[in-house]
Amino acid sequence: MTANMHAFANGAELAGKLADKVVEALSAAIAARGSASIAVSGGSTPKAFFQTLSSRPLDWSKVTITLVDERFVPADNPRSNHLLVQENLLKDKAASAQFFPLYQAAASVEEAAVIATEKTKSIGYPFDVAILGMGNDGHTASFFPGGSNLAAALDPKSPRGIITMEAEGAGEPRLTFTFSSLQDARLLVLHIEGQGKKDVLAKAEAPGDETEMPIRAVLRRAASPVEIYWAP
Ligand SMILES: O=C1O[C@H](COP(=O)(O)O)[C@@H](O)[C@H](O)[C@H]1O
Numbered sequence: 001m002t003a004n005m006h007a008f009a010n011g012a013e014l015a016g017k018l019a020d021k022v023v024e025a026l027s028a029a030i031a032a033r034g035s036a037s038i039a040v041s042g043g044s045t046p047k048a049f050f051q052t053l054s055s056r057p058l059d060w061s062k063v064t065i066t067l068v069d070e071r072f073v074p075a076d077n078p079r080s081n082h083l084l085v086q087e088n089l090l091k092d093k094a095a096s097a098q099f100f101p102l103y104q105a106a107a108s109v110e111e112a113a114v115i116a117t118e119k120t121k122s123i124g125y126p127f128d129v130a131i132l133g134m135g136n137d138g139h140t141a142s143f144f145p146g147g148s149n150l151a152a153a154l155d156p157k158s159p160r161g162i163i164t165m166e167a168e169g170a171g172e173p174r175l176t177f178t179f180s181s182l183q184d185a186r187l188l189v190l191h192i193e194g195q196g197k198k199d200v201l202a203k204a205e206a207p208g209d210e211t212e213m214p215i216r217a218v219l220r221r222a223a224s225p226v227e228i229y230w231a232p
Contacts, residue, residue, distance in 0.1 A: 001101040001224035003190075003205075011193055014231040018191065021227070022129055022226040023056045024083055025187040030062050031129040037064045039177065040083025040089070041133035041141070042071075045193050049131075050088035054095075064123050065089065066130060069176035070102035072164075079171065094229045102162055104174040109164045109173040116175055117161030125160050126210040130185035131154075134192050137169050138204050138213025142176035144169055149206040154210060154217045171193050183222040190218065190228045198230060207221070 008014040022038065029036035040046060061148065067081050075082040090099055099118050104112040132140045143153050144167035152158050153165060153176060160181040165174040182188070192201060202224045203213065210216045219226060 003219055003228055004225060005028060005228045005230065007016040008229070008231040011048050011218060011231045014191075014193070014229055015049040018049050018131075018189065018229050019053040019056055021187065021189075021209075022131070023058055023128050026058055026063055029186070030059055031128075033093060035064065037066070037126045038129040038131070039066050039068045039127050039182065040085060040131045040168045041134070042084050043133045044150075045082065045133050046131065047084065047088050047189060050085065054092040055087050057093055060094045061098075063097040064100060065094075065097050066100040066120055067102050068182065069165075069174055069175055070132060071172040072103065074103060074105065074171055075101065096219075097189045109175065113162045113164050113175055120162065125181065125184075127182070127185040129187045129189070130182045131189045131191055132215075132218060134181070134190060134197060134200065134204075134215050136196060136200055138200060138215050139167075139169070140190070140218055141179075141182065142170060143179070143205035143214035143217065144174075144213060147214075150211060150214065152178070154214060156180055156183075156221065165210070166221070179217055179221075183218065184224055186224065188218075188222055188224040188226055188228050190215075192228070193231050195232060201228070 026036040106112040147167040
């Protein structure tokens with residue numbers, strides 16, 4: 001489908017411009033439907049963007065925030081995406097937003113996925129905004145090459161909701177929204193930084209199997225245009 005590249009001089013400039021774009025999309029959703037939703041990624045890339053976004057004026061009490069994916073670890077674990085969002089986004093002006101975690105204190109990751117799917121249904125689809133990241137192995141969300149549930153995660157016929165993923169490169173078992181849940185977000189962003197990630201993107205844009213670089217599913221088949229935000 002369509003991908004539009006937005007390149008910036010540095011991460012701070014990117015964080016500001018991406019926050020502008022996201023606030024515009026969330027404000028439009030509130031004006032049109034009375035509420036707004038955003039699914040965000042974890043990892044090392046989004047920290048500065050989260051901090052910038054959290055300081056922006058908006059009726060945050062009408063905004064629901066969730067995660068694109070999560071590790072099967074509680075929120076006090078340093079590797080938790082929830083913790084990253086808690087410390088960098090759910091503060092300042094954005095403190096009044098509602099947050100839906102994916103991690104559930106269930107006996108198994110499978111059970112947690114069922115509970116999280118049920119709980120996040122009330123957010124409503126499509127998401128107004130989904131911000132994806134990308135790993136150096138070409139994964140996005142928790143769609144990992146060689147992942148245990150990769151085929152189901154990428155299948156456009158799989159239902160919206162959360163499924164489990166285990167993979168060599170993933171560390172802990174993961175919880176991830178399916179491709180069908182994310183690909184039609186009203187604003188669909190791929191946020192990457194560094195020359196290395198730009199090179200990975202170029203490889204993903206070349207011919208090759210989706211399962212080798214699952215970000216290809218988004219670049220090739222997302223219903224919404226993919227807005228790529230990049231800085232060196
Ligand atoms: O495992 C994950 O990694 C990706 C990319 O993370 P980064 O550290 O390279 O920015 C992230 O998008 C995803 O949400 C996270 O769970």
